Amino acid sequence: MLPVGTIFVINATPSLADLVLVFCLSLSVGMPLLKALAFAGKIPQLSYKIDEIEKAMDNEPLKSNGNSFIGNSHIVKFENVRFAYKDREVLHGVSLELPEGTLTALVGESGSGKSTLAKLLVHYYDLNGGKISLGGQDITDMSIEALNDNISYVSQEQFLFNTTLYNNILIGKPDASREEVLSAAEKAQCGEFLARLPKGIDTLAGDGGKMLSGGERQRISLARAILKNAPVIVLDEATSGLDLAHMKQVSQQLKKLKEMGKTVIVVTHDNEFIISCCDHIIRLENGCVAENCPMPVSDHSLSPEHTPSLVSVPL
Numbered sequence: 238m239l240p241v242g243t244i245f246v247i248n249a250t251p252s253l254a255d256l257v258l259v260f261c262l263s264l265s266v267g268m269p270l271l272k273a274l275a276f277a278g279k280i281p282q283l284s285y286k287i288d289e290i291e292k293a294m295d296n297e298p299l300k301s302n303g304n305s306f307i308g309n310s311h312i313v314k315f316e317n318v319r320f321a322y323k324d325r326e327v328l329h330g331v332s333l334e335l336p337e338g339t340l341t342a343l344v345g346e347s348g349s350g351k352s353t354l355a356k357l358l359v360h361y362y363d364l365n366g367g368k369i370s371l372g373g374q375d376i377t378d379m380s381i382e383a384l385n386d387n388i389s390y391v392s393q394e395q396f397l398f399n400t401t402l403y404n405n406i407l408i409g410k411p412d413a414s415r416e417e418v419l420s421a422a423e424k425a426q427c428g429e430f431l432a433r434l435p436k437g438i439d440t441l442a443g444d445g446g447k448m449l450s451g452g453e454r455q456r457i458s459l460a461r462a463i464l465k466n467a468p469v470i471v472l473d474e475a476t477s478g479l480d481l482a483h484m485k486q487v488s489q490q491l492k493k494l495k496e497m498g499k500t501v502i503v504v505t506h507d508n509e510f511i512i513s514c515c516d517h518i519i520r521l522e523n524g525c526v527a528e529n530c531p532m533p534v535s536d537h538s539l540s541p542e543h544t545p546s547l548v549s550v551p552l
């Protein structure tokens with residue numbers, strides 16, 4: 238710009254003042270341009286994400302009306318549920334019932350359909366056949382908000398927002414007091430690792446929660462679900478990253494929730510966890526219920542050697 242501008246000035250079009258002005262403006266244009274170039278490498282990533290968002294926007298809206306929840310209990314019932322991702326059916330006529338005040342373990346090999354079943358209960362997708370009901374009311378016969386109000390769901394892929402851990406827990410119940418949030422964090426066994434963080438519960442979680450370990454992220458997600466205090470609790474592998482001591486504490490908390498009459502379903506591979514607090518085991522195999530049996534004793538303090546029917550259920 239300088240040499241070309243100088244030639245223009247020597248030829249008297251434009252004036253020196255114009256040249257200085259254009260020079261200053263070019264600096265303010267140049268820097269953002271250089272910064273924009275630094276993003277060039279991310280453009281393919283962004284276009285992939287935009288494609289995915291467009292695909293999601295093109296999806297049919299979920300079958301749901303604006304009705305409120307009028308169910309007479311919080312019994313969860315799957316009746317002959319069939320579900321396919323695109324053309325591939327992954328659940329082939331699943332029927333099961335989860336009574337109130339019980340803690341059910343959902344087990345099965347990787348890919349057997351456990352997470353899909355949990356996602357269907359929170360109405361991530363519409364079914365290809367059959368029915369899911371809550372307290373006798375079809376989940377498609379209520380608004381998504383009404384269903385959400387009744388279910389606390391911790392997914393297998395825990396995601397935290399890039400805000401404080403406090404705010405991440407508060408999402409479970411936005412009008413909760415600070416005491417309630419701290420108490421939920423304590424119940425989810427977050428106390429010890431929060432004490433190690435420089436700002437405790439007010440520490441930033443980082444993008445997607447990257448400042449925390451997998452087990453710590455799980456406990457924050459669990460605290461969010463405990464704070465929400467919904468009548469139905471669905472935990473997908475929410476204890477897999479915990480050590481034995483923390484797992485036992487969490488199982489005690491879940492036991493208390495069950496005793497309060499909540500319907501709790503936990504997807505897990507953890508034998509120890511099942512023995513410590515579950516009443517019922519459902520095993521999925523290739524998208525079908527292979528076994529559906531109660532735990533043999535009401536006293537869950539028995540050791541694995543004393544729980545013969547559990548041994549017969551491959552986890």
Ligand SMILES: Nc1ncnc2c1ncn2[C@@H]1O[C@H](COP(=O)(O)OP(=O)(O)OP(=O)(O)O)[C@@H](O)[C@H]1O
Pocket residue numbers: 322327345346347348349350351352353354393
């Ligand atoms: N979004 C998806 N699109 C297409 N197929 C999927 C999708 N999610 C899961 N599947 C397929 O559906 C089947 C059941 O998956 P699901 O995640 O329910 O299994 P899972 O029992 O939870 O396994 P894991 O124990 O590994 O978590 C698998 O074969 C999987 O490949």
Ligand SMILES: [Mg+2]
Pocket residue numbers: 351352353393473
């Ligand atoms: Mg899963």
